[in-house]
Amino acid sequence: MSTCEEAGTRAYHHGDLRCALLAAAGELLSEGGAAAVSLREVARRAGVSHNAPYRHFSDRDALLAALAAEGFAELSRRMALLPASRLQALGQCYVAFALEQPGRFALMFGGVAEKSRYPQLQQAAQALYRQLGASVQAAAPGRDPATASLAAWSLVHGLAQLLLDDQLPGQDAAAAAQAVTGLFVAGLGGA
Amino acid sequence: MSTCEEAGTRAYHHGDLRCALLAAAGELLSEGGAAAVSLREVARRAGVSHNAPYRHFSDRDALLAALAAEGFAELSRRMALLPASRLQALGQCYVAFALEQPGRFALMFGGVAEKSRYPQLQQAAQALYRQLGASVQAAAPGRDPATASLAAWSLVHGLAQLLLDDQLPGQDAAAAAQAVTGLFVAGLGGA
Numbered sequence: 001m002s003t004c005e006e007a008g009t010r011a012y013h014h015g016d017l018r019c020a021l022l023a024a025a026g027e028l029l030s031e032g033g034a035a036a037v038s039l040r041e042v043a044r045r046a047g048v049s050h051n052a053p054y055r056h057f058s059d060r061d062a063l064l065a066a067l068a069a070e071g072f073a074e075l076s077r078r079m080a081l082l083p084a085s086r087l088q089a090l091g092q093c094y095v096a097f098a099l100e101q102p103g104r105f106a107l108m109f110g111g112v113a114e115k116s117r118y119p120q121l122q123q124a125a126q127a128l129y130r131q132l133g134a135s136v137q138a139a140a141p142g143r144d145p146a147t148a149s150l151a152a153w154s155l156v157h158g159l160a161q162l163l164l165d166d167q168l169p170g171q172d173a174a175a176a177a178q179a180v181t182g183l184f185v186a187g188l189g190g191a
Numbered sequence: 192m193s194t195c196e197e198a199g200t201r202a203y204h205h206g207d208l209r210c211a212l213l214a215a216a217g218e219l220l221s222e223g224g225a226a227a228v229s230l231r232e233v234a235r236r237a238g239v240s241h242n243a244p245y246r247h248f249s250d251r252d253a254l255l256a257a258l259a260a261e262g263f264a265e266l267s268r269r270m271a272l273l274p275a276s277r278l279q280a281l282g283q284c285y286v287a288f289a290l291e292q293p294g295r296f297a298l299m300f301g302g303v304a305e306k307s308r309y310p311q312l313q314q315a316a317q318a319l320y321r322q323l324g325a326s327v328q329a330a331a332p333g334r335d336p337a338t339a340s341l342a343a344w345s346l347v348h349g350l351a352q353l354l355l356d357d358q359l360p361g362q363d364a365a366a367a368a369q370a371v372t373g374l375f376v377a378g379l380g381g382a
């Protein structure tokens with residue numbers, strides 16, 4: 001994840017401590033969801049002392065916020081690889097990300113209390129929303145940008161959530177994402 | 192809730208036991224979410240013995256399934272009061288229900304494991320989906336019904352979830368639901 005690669009912290013014999021902590025926390029997150037992430041267990045898995053995580057994270061919430069920020073950065077990175085004009089592709093990317101990393105997805109969209117306490121998280125989230133907004137405007141220049149963006153986000157967020165919660169048994173996720181986003185984008189352009 | 196009103200069970204000095212149990216469980220659900228619902232606590236609140244709930248619910252999951260079924264029946268009932276042709280109104284109704292009863296909403300869409308074990312729940316859910324499907328077809332006769340229904344459901348489900356998870360700070364829920372569903376319905380008809 002990009003935050004990790006970009007972090008230049010070098011401390012301890014362990015190399016990049018922050019990076020190691022986030023990697024360990026990311027593993028716990030994907031194994032057991034946010035409930036499985038504790039500073040103590042992260043330290044244990046990273047092979048550092050119980051107190052070491054506090055060098056980078058004031059508490060568990062700060063660690064969760066960093067994990068969520070990593071998620072936003074990763075999803076933005078993936079979307080940036082797609083043509084900005086391809087709103088449908090961005091939507092499919094969002095749904096695929098949610099299914100691939102359900103724990104991270106849950107953390108990004110609802111798992112961090114008092115998001116406003118974490119500027120890095122807010123910036124990462126806003127960067128993603130700007131990306132989505134630009135793509136929506138390109139796809140539907142005549143629409144109210146705020147409404148069209150919120151509708152696009154709601155659409156893919158809802159589909160991802162329904163798939164994650166086993167509400168669409170027998171439904172192929174990728175095919176559903178393609179069909180639903182295709183219908184939506186056609187509708188944006190059509191009226 | 193309709194299931195409760197329709198139930199004719201009369202047993203114990205307590206009157207309609209099943210109804211009393213569901214009412215107590217519904218209170219616990221709305222106070223603390225599904226985590227707050229236990230057969231023991233439901234019995235205590237309904238003023239019956241610890242064993243009494245087992246007359247109607249084989250275990251906690253069965254009770255949760257009944258609460259979810261009640262939710263589907265209630266949402267169907269509300270939607271049935273709206274003109275079937277008003278897909279937008281149905282969507283707004285869905286979002287309003289989610290915000291009014293978040294615990295029930297979470298239970299209906301993801302909170303019951305192995306839904307297929309509960310025919311009453313499945314029937315109640317399918318009745319709702321048929322209602323939605325009919326309304327979508329009326330609004331967009333030229334569209335693939337399965338895709339259009341899934342898109343409509345995803346849209347309102349996602350918006351409700353984002354609102355419930357505080358992802359849209361400062362956003363008026365009713366206004367957002369009106370704008371987003373309006374854009375979607377216009378798009379359905381427009382292309």
